[in-house]
Amino acid sequence: MAELLLTRGRRSFDVRYLPGFTPLAAFCLVALYLPLILVIFFSFNAERSITVFSHFGLNWYEEAAQNTFVQNATWLSLKLAFFATLVATTCATMAGLATTRRKPFPGQSVVYGVINQPLMIPEIVTAVALLAFFGAIKQATNVYGFGYLLLAHIVFCIPFAYMPIRARLQDMDLTMEQAAADLYASPWKVFRRVTLPMMIPGIIAGAMLSFVISFDDVIISMLVAGPGETTLPVWMIGQLRRGLTPQINAVSTVLLVITFFVVWMVFVMTTRKR
Amino acid sequence: MSRYFDFPDFPADQSSAHVSVPRNELTLICLLAITDCYKKQVKAARPNSACHRNRRINVGDGVAIEARDVSKIFGTSTDQEVWALDHVSVSIAQNEFFTLLGPSGCGKTTLLRLIAGFEHPTDGAILLEGEDISALPPFQRPVNTVFQNYALFPHMTVAQNIGFGLEMQGRPKDEVADTVGAMLSLVKMENLKDRRVDQISGGQQQRVALARALAPRPKVLLLDEPLSALDLKLRKEMQLELKRLQHETGITFIFVTHDQEEALTMSDRVAVMRDGEIHQIGSPQDIYNRPNNRFVADFIGESNFLEVQLLSRNGSTAKVRFANGTELDATLPSTDVTSGSITVIVRPEHARLTADRSAGHLQGVVNDAVYFGTDTHYYLTLDGGEEFVIRQQNQRGDRGKISSGTQVGVTINEDSIQVLAN
Structure with missing residues (x-):
């Protein structure tokens, strides 16, 4: 009972x-x-x-594959996501180390806020702000190109990459690094041999998140992109105005499969490592 | 080079005995043996090596670690200041098994971290073999630590963990492999060398942590409550294991614990700490039999505290009078004691019950008797109202235990009364 x-x-x-x-x-x-x-x-x-x-x-897949707009947009999106991820993850890793592996410094909470704030700001506001800001720069310097779009993507990818990296660093036992230092490892060696290998799962998660975020971004890409810089999601939105066709379905399915594949790959890699 | 494996073949039963060979001869034998051993290098670690020597021959009375008037203050603003260490001075001899004992928050771990270099003293200096190392970062100190949670590297195998320190020192690959092999056999882990550290048990992790810290042959090994995560049986095993390792390696061990039994059974000397201060330093026997003050007496073992009058002094002893008028000799502590009313302690096993009340030094009534197999504990109230515990060893012929309510006398063994400093 x-x-x-x-x-x-x-x-x-x-x-x-x-x-x-x-x-x-x-x-x-x-x-x-x-x-x-x-x-x-x-x-x-x-x-x-x-x-x-x-x-x-399978005719819609064929058609999408042969469509030069789709080809160019996909290539641009992949390029953009790759470089944005690379830079954003590097920045986020350094920010993570600076906010968890140093003595607390005055204004540390402000730094947290500044890094994470882009997550709270409505994306459309960021997009408008970047549009205006880049417009001013373009006018002043007369420099145009891919760099503006890339910079915009890096900026909003950093907080997404930062979150899992910082979480990982905070979970990691500080005594591991002390043990390494105790065993004659210089600060650089401690980082190379202990801190970095142990934070890899966090870095992979951060990179994956920022890749996905960059790859499917619409609002900022739409406003910041220069002429000819049409990313895949922006192209898809453009197509929808002319009515939904199974070609869009085909592209969406391919995106879905790629995303699942990336997630699955990361899962396999991180579980094997840990 | 092989300083570490100094005495591999020495029979364990003689290891703790003091050697009676004249000192000069010993030194000579020792020097010869050292030269021999150095040639053999790591091979000396293997059993049956030809290098026979006794433990502690090459010790001299050298000081391994000295803390000179060390203070450590945490917190920056004056109102939040915490004095983790308050002007602590201690010197630890080479090849000593030295224990820092105290309740949590007493500063023992802080002192250890200062020696390791994870913290730097606010005031004072840490000396290693006479050299001030206070300003050196941890990786430049020939001192290694066994951490409480072991802190093994999860992304490396057992062998890689053990070899890490040597690798960081830039030793050649074959030397690293040799030493790792020797260490694995020293801690009896040869067959698990390729396991990852999360695939071995807690006791095995403990051994790996020890081997990893010993592998670079540190001058001093620091152990931060390394046994606290193990269960009782394993802990007893590891206590013996640690003693064995210290004998075999001849390295100075500084051991931090809050477990008084661990401290008494393993150490050559113990420092009892509280609130950032060292209350007493001495051999386990000193600490147990001649505690300086109430805290030490209370923290280590059980004690009966009694108020007495100090009548007269005679060198290291004094005549004291108990509340019932009995006058007995008591040992004075090293620190000064004021005259008049003072406190003495009597350990529970240093007193006996007598059926004849008037024959005892003290008189009282038994409240409770608890049977423990090897001995029986009697809880008494003395006629003056004080509580008193007696621990009496059981014999086969004992006619049952003395029941509660019995009026008894208490006889205190000779030389068993210790005066406490006020």
């Missing part, structure tokens, strides 16, 4: 046993994944319709 009461008492604290949990969970899963499944499903539709499935065909 007492045991029964005990198990009941424990169950009532488990969210899985709250009334209505099952239908709610089912609803969430359906709302999340059914649209995705529909997108994938209709990308294989041979006809133009995205609501009526006639018969199976």
Whole structure:
């Protein structure tokens, strides 16, 4: 009897046993994944319709692959995401080290705030601000090019890369680094041989996050991009104005597959390392 | 080079005995043996090497570590200042197993961290073999630490962990491999050398941490409560293991613990600390039998505290009078004691019950008797109202325990009363 009461008492604290949990969970899963499944499903539709499935065909994939706009946009997006990730992750790693591996300095909380603030600012505001700012610079210097878009992406990727890196550094036991120093490792060697290898999972997570964030950004890319700098999501939005075609579905499906692949790869890598 | 493996073949049963060979001869033998050993280098670590020597021959009475009037203040503003160490001076001899004992927050770990170089003294100096090392960073000090949580590198194997220090010192690869092999056999971990550190048990991690800290042959090994994470049985095993390692390596060990039993069983000398100060330094026997003050007496072992009158002094002893008028001899502490009313202690095992009340030095009534197998504890209230505990060893012929309510006398063994400094 007492045991029964005990198990009941424990169950009532488990969210899985709250009334209505099952239908709610089912609803969430359906709302999340059914649209995705529909997108994938209709990308294989041979006809133009995205609501009526006639018969199976890969023609929309073919068409997307041969579309030079898609090719150029994809290439630009990949290039942008790659370089933005590289720079942002490096900056975030250094910021993480500076905020967790040094003696607390005056104004440290301000630094935290400054690094994380871009997450709170509405993206459209950042986009407008960057547009105006870059416009002024362009006018003053007469320098144009890819650099502005890249810089914008680096800026908003830094906080996303910073979060997991700092979390990892804070979880790491400081005595590991002390032990290394105790065993005759100079500060640089401590970093190379102990701190860096141990923070790799955090760095990978940060890089992955900033890659995804950069790759699917629309608002900032749309406003900051110069002529001819059309990223893949921006191109897709442009296409939607002319009505939805299964070609968009096909591109979306490819993006989805790539994202899943990246996440899975990172998962495998980090679990094997740890 | 092989200073470390100085005495591999020395039989354990003689190791603690003091050697009776005249000192000059010893030094000569020792020098010859050292030269021999140095030639053999790491090979000396292998069992059955030809290098026979006794422990502590080459010790001299050299000082390994000296803390000179060291203070450490944490916190910057004056109202938040914490004196973790308050003008502490101590010198630790070479090849000594020295223990810093005290409750948490007494400053023992801070002192250890100052020696390791993780903290720097606010005032005073840390000397290693006479040289001031206060300003050196940890990686420039020939001192290694075994951390409380071991702090093994999770991304390296057991062997890589042990070789880390040597590698950082820039030793050649084959030397690193040789020493790692010798260390693995020293801590009996040869078959686990390629495991990752999260794939071995807590006791094994402890051994790896020890081997890693010993591998670069530090002049001093610091141990920060290294046994506290182990269960009781493993802890007892590791206590013996640590003693063995210290004998075999001849390295000075500085051991931090809050466990008085650990301190008494393992150490050559113990420093009892509280509130950033050292209250007493001495051999385990000194600390136990002749505690200087109430804190030391209370922290180490059990004690009966009694108020007495100091009647007269005679060198290191004094005549004291108990509340019931009995006059007995008591040992004076090294520090000065004022006359008049003072406190003495009697350890529970240094007193016996007598059935004849008037034959005892003190009189009282048994409140409780608790049987522990090897001995029985009697909880008494003396006629003056003080609590008194007696621990009496059990014999096969004992006719049951003395029941509560029995009126008894208490006889205190000769030379068992210690006066405390006020």
